[in-house]
Amino acid sequence: MSLLAATVSLAACVPSTAPAPVQRPTPAPPQQSVPRTDPAPPSVGFIPPQIQRMRGLEDVIGRDAAGLQRLFGQPRLRTPEGDAMKLQFTGEPCVLDIYLYPLRPGAEAVATHTEARRASDGAEVDRASCVRALRRN
Template sequence: MIRLAAPFSIILLSGCATAVGSAPERAAPVPIPYSGVGLERVIGQNANGLVRLFGEPDADVREGNARKLQFQSQICVLDTYLYTKGTAEPRVTYVDARQPDGRAIDRASCVSALTRREGGK
């Protein structure tokens, strides 16, 4: 009976061992909550309104009846998505923002920064 108990206890104790020097797990990035606060100057604008606000876009992508105007500075990149509703002129319905390296940034802060960039008004 002693012979069976020894291997069994080794098996049980081996589950308690941890690797020495192993790095702790990295936590997932905290998502930034999205709200419309600070986006009032952008949501609902047409392309001409965006050009008046930010200057000429750095990218203008069209796909079907959708259009994306992209504005960027050293601080951030702002993607504005314009869609038509019926026969009306395309208007901004959604805005996304990121830092130039791809990290998240508050959308309203990006809008504010872009209105101060050279070329914007």
């Protein structure tokens, strides 16, 4: 019995020759394909607006909101958007949207662009004709 105890205790001191379990790397999840997009343009601060130049709009383009109200009366809509504004004037013949933007940083917004459509069905109409039809004076 003592020989059996000695063998068992001796076996406990001998290192095991069995190989350690191999750690296999976990496969990476499949990468999702993200469509390439162009990066947003860098913010460069103030960007001056483009000014619409059309015959018949000379009395509108460049006016501030107060000047447009003197010309057309109270706007149906007044929509401020940051430092810009949209004014909408309406009458039976047409709807006139006037967009006002500052021409330089900190300046008051003035009319730089217009759009006109028929009040009945929204079809585009001549802007200068709409200005003449809605003009109060």
